[in-house]
Amino acid sequence: MKLLEGKNVIITGASRGIGTGIAKVFADHGANVAFTYSSSEAPALALEKELTAKGVKAKAYKSNAASFSESEVLIANVLTDFGGIDVLINNAGITKDNLLMRMAEEDFDKVIEINLKSVFNMTKAVQRTMLKQRKGSIINMSSVVGVKGNAGQTNYAASKAGMIGFTKSVALELGSRNIRCNAIAPGFIETEMTAKLDEKVVQSWRDGIPLKRGGAPEDIANACLFFASDLSGYITGQVLNVDGGMLT
Numbered sequence: 406m407k408l409l410e411g412k413n414v415i416i417t418g419a420s421r422g423i424g425t426g427i428a429k430v431f432a433d434h435g436a437n438v439a440f441t442y443s444s445s446e447a448p449a450l451a452l453e454k455e456l457t458a459k460g461v462k463a464k465a466y467k468s469n470a471a472s473f474s475e476s477e478v479l480i481a482n483v484l485t486d487f488g489g490i491d492v493l494i495n496n497a498g499i500t501k502d503n504l505l506m507r508m509a510e511e512d513f514d515k516v517i518e519i520n521l522k523s524v525f526n527m528t529k530a531v532q533r534t535m536l537k538q539r540k541g542s543i544i545n546m547s548s549v550v551g552v553k554g555n556a557g558q559t560n561y562a563a564s565k566a567g568m569i570g571f572t573k574s575v576a577l578e579l580g581s582r583n584i585r586c587n588a589i590a591p592g593f594i595e596t597e598m599t600a601k602l603d604e605k606v607v608q609s610w611r612d613g614i615p616l617k618r619g620g621a622p623e624d625i626a627n628a629c630l631f632f633a634s635d636l637s638g639y640i641t642g643q644v645l646n647v648d649g650g651m652l653t
């Protein structure tokens with residue numbers, strides 16, 4: 406059964422990793438997919454082609470999620486190209502890890518801008534459309550690190566915890582208009598973001614996960630599919646840990 410037939414979806418940061426996984430699963434479920442990237446043009450164009458071959462409309466847009474004005478232009482372009490937006494997934498994110506003692510101010514600011522300010526930019530740009538439609542689903546990609554903290558990631562943890570507060574507040578503001586807003590807190594998902602980590606550290610993370618493996622982008626995509634579809638029609642303001650039991 407296709408759960409998103411004919412729905413228009415926008416995903417930030419889908420040229421790699423989790424975003425690419427979401428785009429593919431959504432296209433398999435009949436969604437038209439607009440997605441962004443910041444610099445990976447070749448993989449983004451290849452994904453656009455792959456999604457289109459599945460029989461849905463798909464388009465890659467170069468757009469910096471940290472920029473308010475670029476986000477406004479992006480949403481206007483997507484509305485022109487797709488005719489509507491039913492689902493927004495705020496997925497773009499970066500890390501710039503260091504102990505607080507060594508963390509440069511610009512590395513704190515950059516992570517907050519790209520991971521958290523982007524969520525404000527995109528949600529604000531899309532809300533008028535969803536208000537007019539009187540429906541919509543917004544999904545924010547937080548992290549287990551935003552729930553429990555992590556040494557060496559004060560900037561990242563603050564951005565991801567901020568996304569949770571933002572999610573719950575949007576759920577309260579927009580619920581009466583049938584717009585839902587939920588967050589996903591992935592655990593350790595094997596992508597380029599985590600490939601930078603030392604293999605010994607990675608193995609010790611895997612050993613500590615009750616399901617004894619890192620997650621795949623598809624594990625996160627399936628949770629997004631639930632929040633995007635009508636199956637979760639009575640769920641808003643929630644944070645779903647998709648972490649193999651890590652936070653249990």
Ligand code: NAP
Pocket residue numbers: 417418419420421422423424441442443444445446468469470471496497498499519546547548549590591592593594595596597598599
């Ligand atoms: P990734 O492989 O590093 O991919 C990041 C994506 O974000 C890329 O498509 C990148 O585009 C895009 N991006 C970066 N800066 C951007 C900007 N300013 N504007 C627009 N797009 C931008 O990361 P991932 O592992 O798939 O993670 C995706 C999300 O899940 C992130 O928010 C991350 O914090 C969260 N998460 C990941 C894990 C994990 O274990 N992997 C765990 C918890 C949460 P370019 O390719 O053009 O740079």
